[in-house]
Amino acid sequence: MSERSGTERPVASLVIPSRGGVDRLPHLFHALGRQTTTDWEAIVVLDGDIDSSAGVVDAAAAELPVRSIVFDENRGRSAALNAGFAAARGQVLIRCDDDLRPAPDYVASHIARHESSTAVGVIGLYRNVYPDTAYARAYGRARDRRFREEAYAATATWRYWAGNVSVTRETYDRVGDYDEDYRAYGWEDVDWGYRLQVFGAEVILAPELETLHHIAAVTTEIRIERAFHSGAARRTFVGKHGSQVFGERAPDHGWWGRLIDRTAERDGLSQLRARARKADATLDRMPRWAAEKRVSWLVESAARSGEMHPEQVSADV
Known part of the structure; x- marks a missing residue:
């Protein structure tokens, strides 16, 4: 990957909240190293480093434009997202979970969706990858397929705001930070998606941004x-x-x-x-x-x- 000077702003910034991601992050970094564009940076926000994930980020930084923000203690995903977006320098802000496996055109596709409009929110759905568990066989895989079918048929697309999304810096600043009242698991994303559509942005699902997701809920x-x-x-x-x-x-x-x-x-x-x-x-x-x-x-x-x-x-x- 070509080097960029420390003062040159990238087009896109990826914000990656992570907790206990020492085994997940190397796979994500491998995928990011295969991107078709080099015009990006990644900020990994470690919500309390409980497994030496900072060392994984530091090692990746020798080859990729990644850096970390490390919280001393667990502050929640909203706080991690807010810290990452505050530090981001790009014009296109991409939320990317640490258990995704982005395709080579992932960053370029997010950027392309913002070339004609700044007031748009872009959602890429997950394609969940399950180990072969009883839960996956009985429920997980079938429900995953139905979820995507229902999402593409839905009108309230903001409800699907999650861990593979993007907006411009201008839109993010006008909508505001993620709400840190959502301290545990869930709904900070839906809340932000709702506020985005109240702001007046068009919220779209981009089929080309469906991304493999090594899901944590395997039982x-x-x-x-x-x-x-x-x-x-x-x-x-x-x-x-x-x-x-x-x-x-x-x-x-x-x-x-x-x-x-x-x-x-x-x-x-x-x-x-x-x-x-x-x-x-x-x-x-x-x-x-x-x-x-x-x-x-x-x-x-x-x-x-x-x-x-x-x-x-x-x-x-």
Whole structure:
């Protein structure tokens, strides 16, 4: 990669929040080293360096235009994003999670989407890569395909703002920082996407930016914990913006809705984790439709339980 002087501003800045990413970051850096454009920089924000990830970034910096910001302690993903975007020098700001595997035209494609308009938000969906677990076979892979189909058919595209997105510096500064009230897992992205569309930007899904994502939720138990945290974070969003953003939740008087509500009222995070561990041990012995339904029950119940029991959420995730 060609060298750039320290005073020359790159076209694009990638902001990469990371915690415990010592095994993920080398794969990301390998992909970034194959980019078709060299006009970029990357800022890795280590949200507490718990595994010597800073050394991985320092080693990569010998070959790539990457640098790190290291927090002394865990401050949350919103704080990490804000620090990274504050330090970014590029005109196009790309949020890139540390478990992505970008294609060679990743940076160039993000840049190209901003050449005709500065007031646009660009979303590249994940293509989740799963190890061959019972959860992946019963639920994860099928749900991943349906998620992308639903996203491309949706009108409220801002809801899909996540870890593979970009805006211009001008737009970012006008929308403002990520909200640090979202301290644990989830919804800081949805919140920012909502604020982006309120600002008046067009929020688009770019199919050419679908990117491989080595997903962390590889078991039902991990997926349950994330759903619970996400449910709790949804309360923060509703408290800030109001429930009318999504429309009122229609009561489900059918047997499935009653099952979800009863489970969520009765079970907190520890009970749902125990159910999920049992599910992971038995999914492969169940008919595929029944296994998928069992995971769906636990995921939906966990999200609803998180809304009901937000005090059980730990910030250190």
